[in-house]
Structure formats: structure tokens, C-alpha cells
Amino acid sequence: PAPTPGFPLPSTHSQQAYDPASDFTSKWTRADAKQIMAQSDSTVAPGVNSMSPDVTMPEIPEDFPTMNDDVWVWDTWSLTDENANQISYKGWDVIFSLVADRDAGYGFDQRHWNARIGYFFRKTNADPATDKWNYGGHVFADGASIGNTEWSGSTRLMQGNHVNVFYTATTFYDVAERNAGGGGIAPDAAIAKALGNIHADQNGVTFDGFTHTKLLEPDGEMYQNKAQNPGFAFRDPYTFEDPAHPGKTYMVFEGNTGGTRGEYECKAEDLGYQPGDPNAENLNEVNSSGAYYQTANVGLAVADNKDLTKWSFLPPILSANCVNDQTERPQIFIQNEGGKNKYYLFTISHQFTYAAGMRGPDGVYGFAGDGIRSDYQPMNNSGLALASPTDLNLPSESPERPTPSQNGRQFQAYSHYVQPGGLVQSFIDNVNGVRGGSLSPTVKINFRDGISQVDRTFGQNGLGPFGYLPTNLNVGGAGHY
Numbered sequence: 502p503a504p505t506p507g508f509p510l511p512s513t514h515s516q517q518a519y520d521p522a523s524d525f526t527s528k529w530t531r532a533d534a535k536q537i538m539a540q541s542d543s544t545v546a547p548g549v550n551s552m553s554p555d556v557t558m559p560e561i562p563e564d565f566p567t568m569n570d571d572v573w574v575w576d577t578w579s580l581t582d583e584n585a586n587q588i589s590y591k592g593w594d595v596i597f598s599l600v601a602d603r604d605a606g607y608g609f610d611q612r613h614w615n616a617r618i619g620y621f622f623r624k625t626n627a628d629p630a631t632d633k634w635n636y637g638g639h640v641f642a643d644g645a646s647i648g649n650t651e652w653s654g655s656t657r658l659m660q661g662n663h664v665n666v667f668y669t670a671t672t673f674y675d676v677a678e679r680n681a682g683g684g685g686i687a688p689d690a691a692i693a694k695a696l697g698n699i700h701a702d703q704n705g706v707t708f709d710g711f712t713h714t715k716l717l718e719p720d721g722e723m724y725q726n727k728a729q730n731p732g733f734a735f736r737d738p739y740t741f742e743d744p745a746h747p748g749k750t751y752m753v754f755e756g757n758t759g760g761t762r763g764e765y766e767c768k769a770e771d772l773g774y775q776p777g778d779p780n781a782e783n784l785n786e787v788n789s790s791g792a793y794y795q796t797a798n799v800g801l802a803v804a805d806n807k808d809l810t811k812w813s814f815l816p817p818i819l820s821a822n823c824v825n826d827q828t829e830r831p832q833i834f835i836q837n838e839g840g841k842n843k844y845y846l847f848t849i850s851h852q853f854t855y856a857a858g859m860r861g862p863d864g865v866y867g868f869a870g871d872g873i874r875s876d877y878q879p880m881n882n883s884g885l886a887l888a889s890p891t892d893l894n895l896p897s898e899s900p901e902r903p904t905p906s907q908n909g910r911q912f913q914a915y916s917h918y919v920q921p922g923g924l925v926q927s928f929i930d931n932v933n934g935v936r937g938g939s940l941s942p943t944v945k946i947n948f949r950d951g952i953s954q955v956d957r958t959f960g961q962n963g964l965g966p967f968g969y970l971p972t973n974l975n976v977g978g979a980g981h982y
């Protein structure tokens with residue numbers, strides 16, 4: 502595409518694959534992320550969505566249905582296998598969500614401090630418009646998990662009826678931190694798993710027999726730890742197998758670049774400008790702006806045993822140093838394109854975690870390459886794949902404190918997760934002041950060669966059924982009990 506006057510050119514990325522164990526880390530550069538503003542319309546009336554319809558999630562109606570009256574629901578994932586197939590187990594679709602009690606006396610913004618993993622089930626091929634998800638309760642017994650708060654992860658069906666629930670074991674030490682939502686003693690974070698059993702009968706799905714194992718804590722070298730930054734991120738494990746490396750199991754997760762907060766220095770490669778670009782930023786100026794505080798990465802680890810109880814860190818596959826501080830809930834989505842596997846790394850991020858001088862929306866970002874470790878090409882040249890309607894000409898805001906002058910749907914949805922067929926599910930946060938805590942209408946993106954487009958022929962003007970997470974693979978029969 503032709504460059505936008507006044508904006509720099511994006512970085513060049515080969516998409517070339519590297520050995521997953523090698524130390525090549527792809528960079529989502531400032532030059533790349535600057536394309537978000539280059540592609541945004543600077544002339545819209547204040548508060549109107551300024552982004553291309555190709556990357557804008559259609560508007561969620563204010564009168565959205567509540568998925569469950571007892572619990573708020575946010576980050577959600579399906580039961581999957583090692584190839585990201587979504588599994589129907591004995592005739593039931595099963596999903597896992599972070600949940601928090603709706604009537605426990607705290608608000609939706611306090612959910613992180615009170616998070617548990619819950620699950621829902623419904624008949625495979627149910628009518629998503631009329632058949633509600635049945636709430637099964639918490640997956641783990643009270644007090645059973647490692648840590649005192651359960652954050653996001655993924656669930657894999659293993660041999661027989663065994664399941665591995667990978668999760669973030671977060672431990673808060675401070676009642677003030679928990680109740681006030683921040684400002685107290687920083688929590689610990691570990692990546693853990695629980696091996697247990699799934700059961701299904703004509704009444705639905707249950708789980709039991711979980712054994713919890715701590716898998717990884719940040720090493721402080723490749724992945725920042727709490728001593729280096731109380732606000733570190735180390736969470737959201739997702740495991741998978743790579744057809745290019747049979748017999749190995751990998752995990753991607755959210756991390757930050759190792760080192761003491763504030764000591765990172767932005768490098769020319771983090772900026773990624775083309776030589777002689779008249780619209781390039783000056784490295785010293787970027788460093789003086791404090792952009793070095795934002796050091797997100799997407800981590801990679803490899804399992805050392807078949808039980809998936811022992812893991813080793815590998816270098817991060819993506820860094821966003823001096824661009825953004827959080828690349829959350831990463832996932833690897835493999836798509837056959839022209840007889841060849843294209844690897845898409847998807848990750849969610851916020852507007853408030855961008856570095857100084859950068860601006861982008863809450864949404865899901867994507868990167869395309871020829872392997873799990875590759876010189877990833879940011880989707881649509883910028884990285885942005887799908888976002889909530891936002892006027893990017895106005896300053897960034899946080900979901901806790903939106904202002905009325907912005908688009909009332911800038912935080913309509915978050916935690917977008919890309920499923921087979923390009924279906925993207927997410928949770929509703931704030932629609933024109935109406936708080937969510939329930940699953941969004943699923944939308945569909947079509948993508949190929951790193952270019953994506955919201956499919957507005959899907960559902961009603963692009964909005965599919967609420968909480969539509971269909972399965973694509975049956976295990977254990979069709980469930981005729």
C-alpha cells in the first residue's frame with residue numbers, strides 16, 4: 502500500500518521461520534504500530550470510530566442478554582486438542598471462563614482480584630440463539646489451586662477422559678490490594694496446570710480428580726519477574742503441537758522483557774524505521790519520552806516430558822519493546838494457505854498499555870509467519886486485526902475511567918480469541934455505560950497472507966450469536982445416552 506503522507510513506512514519482515522529453540526525474537530516495531538494511526542481517519546467528528554471498517558468490530562447493542570445472573574464472565578476458551586480443534590465431548594460443547602460472583606459486593610472492575618475458572622456446557626449443535634450455556638460452577642474445589650486467584654489459560658483434552666487445565670496461578674497477599682483493586686503488595690504469578698478427569702452423561706459435564714503442578718516462574722533473564730517490576734506480566738498459557746516439529750509440545754504465554762523496570766533502553770531495531778525515512782523518530786527522543794517502560798513480549802516454552810509437568814523457557818517469539826506493555830492471551834493459529842502452513846500469532850492488547858508516542862485501540866493483534874518462531878509480519882501492516890470502535894484522534898483511556906467525549910463502545914469488548922473458521926469470541930465490558938460480564942456476539946474475520954477483514958455478511962451485519970463457540974471435532978461419540 503502507498504505510504505500515508507506524514508507517517509513512516511512500516512518495518513520489513515521476511516516471515517522466515519527459525520528453529521523454535523533459536524534466539525531470534527521478532528519485533529513489533531514502532532514503525533509497524535505507527536501504521537495504526539496512518540490507517541486511521543484524522544477527519545472524523547470527535548468520538549466517532551476513526552478506524553477502517555475492516556478492523557472494527559460491529560457495534561454491540563446496549564440491550565445484550567446476560568449469560569449468567571450469578572457470575573460475571575470474562576476471558577473464555579473452549580476445550581481443545583493439541584491442534585486447536587474445539588472438542589465436542591460425548592455430545593457436549595464445553596467452555597471455560599474466568600468468573601467472579603456478581604453479588605459479592607465488588608464491581609466488575611474488581612474482577613481480576615476475585616477470579617476463578619468456571620465452566621459452561623451445552624449440547625453440541627444447540628441453537629445458539631435460544632439454548633443458553635449451562636453453568637457448571639468452578640472447575641477446581643475451593644482452595645485447591647496453586648495461588649489464591651485463577652487467571653487465564655487453556656484446557657486440553659488428553660488421552661481418554663483426562664484433561665489438562667493450564668492456568669495462571671496468581672497470589673495476592675494483601676486484602677487492600679484485593680478489595681481496592683491495586684496499589685497494595687504486588688501479587689506473585691506462576692504458570693500451572695491441573696490434570697484431572699472430565700465426565701459426561703445425559704445431564705451434562707462434570708470434572709474431578711485434579712492434581713495441580715506448578716510449571717514455570719519467570720526467570721528474570723528472558724522473562725521479567727516481580728523483583729524487577731511489581732507490575733510484571735507472566736500469564737495466560739496456551740499449549741499446542743507444531744506440525745513442523747512433531748512430538749514436541751510448546752506453550753506461548755504473556756511476558757515482559759527481563760530486566761529491572763526502567764532500565765531498558767529502546768534500540769534502533771525496536772523502532773524499526775527504514776533507512777532515511779523522513780518520518781522516522783529519533784532514538785534519543787524516543788528514549789527521553791519514557792517509551793522504554795513498555796516491554797511486552799510473547800514467551801515460548803517447550804515441554805521436557807510427555808506428562809507436560811516439566812518445561813523449559815525458550816527466548817520470546819515476539820517483543821513489543823517501546824511499543825506496548827501487554828501482549829495478552831497469545832495463541833498460535835495455523836492456516837493452510839496455498840498448500841503451505843501459515844502461522845498466525847494472535848494476542849490481545851489495550852490502549853492504555855501503549856508506550857509514549859503510540860496510539861492504538863483495545864482489541865486483538867495478529868502476526869503472520871512461516872513458523873512459530875519467525876520474522877512475523879504484523880497483520881494489515883500495523884498488527885491490528887480487530888478492535889472496539891474508537892476515535893484514535895482522542896487521547897487513550899482506560900476501561901475503568903472512560904470519558905463521555907469518546908466513542909461509547911471503545912471498551913465494548915475485550916479478550917478477543919480467534920477460533921477455527923476465523924470466528925472471534927470476546928467478552929462484553931462496557932457498551933455506552935452498560936457493563937457486561939457476559940460473552941459478546943461472535944464475529945468473523947477472514948484473513949490470508951496477513952491481511953484481514955471483518956466479515957459483515959456473517960450473522961446480522963457482522964454480529965453472530967452471543968457466546969458462539971462451536972466445536973469442530975467430536976470425541977467420545979455423539980452423546981446419545
Ligand code: FRU
Nearest residue numbers: 576613652653736829830916
Ligand atoms: C485479559 C486478562 C488476562 C488475565 C486476566 C485476569 O483480560 O488481563 O491477561 O489472565 O485478564 O483477569
